[in-house]
Amino acid sequence: MYSLDYLNDPSLKPNASRMYDYFLGGFHNFAIDRDAAEQLKRLIPDVVLCTHAARAFLRRTVTFLVQQGIDQFLDIGSGIPTVGNVHSVVQPINPHARIVYVDTDPLTVLQSTEMLHGNDQVCAIRANACQPAQILQHPDVERMLDWSRPMAVLMGANAPFHS
Template structure:
């Protein structure tokens, strides 16, 4: 397979990438034939997957706007993925110019494209790192150059913790960042579940073992425990379309079809 100009040398062209598959679901073009083939197989089991990904992006927009309304002006987006329209810095800086954003991802394709997108934006940066190592991420130069640890931070984990297979590691990862940020900071999480899709979801889960990020769905109670010690923002842990929709039309008759929980919580 010929290597695309946008794919760094360390990218395995024969193995699907969860970040590139997500990009394909959203209609992007930073993906390979192996990613598209994988996505099509997954959609045979769950045809609603692209809709779920778009619903997750809508939650990103609503939650970031909410944090801005609460005075948050700096954001740490962990597992940020390949840039698509409506990124955190676009939403935050559009609502509050001067907002500062640091993206973190371990996928070199995601980081390379983020660097291009952020060129000339002095209030946004990207870091190539594994978010499961909070100590290293928090010590990194781009993070400390933009984020002021004496001010509240929005810690964002959109559709990424379900790629951490060990639940204890997922909890420790969240806690590692929350321990570093001051009171008044927020945690935002969206997390996949199979509580309503049964065997179809299990088929997708099995497929994801072929990617660089196997998928581990969790139930509502497990997602809720990720915010232990924090103050949940109403309406709590709910399916994506039900978290503070902009209009009644955004809430589907069956929001559980999003197969993803959403929550926002405040450190008190």
């Protein structure tokens, strides 16, 4: 579980990936995220339904891809790899598949790294989707992924944040 040091940070603000986790019924979120999520639900009543639909699409997509032989996944803008995320869907089908999660938020990456501890086939890195070189040249990406082989690049959670 996480260090309680997060909660002592006066700059802690609601975070989209932790709110997403809350909407999915996860527990990788804080009171500040839940409060913001409840406010968002009042503004957009279907936000929980949309979140579950997006996650169901992700599960169907990665299941299909791994069944087609894809065993490398680069999930850009992943947020926290929580309820039904890529590695939890892919690894039961192919335990040797490799997954790299990418997010810009340092706390999200820290939480992800702690969650993934002990799983050598998965890692989380901090990089910006708008700066692909940060991702492609990251040492963990170079270590985990083989660019000479097929790979799925997922960017499903990015659309709402880019205009």
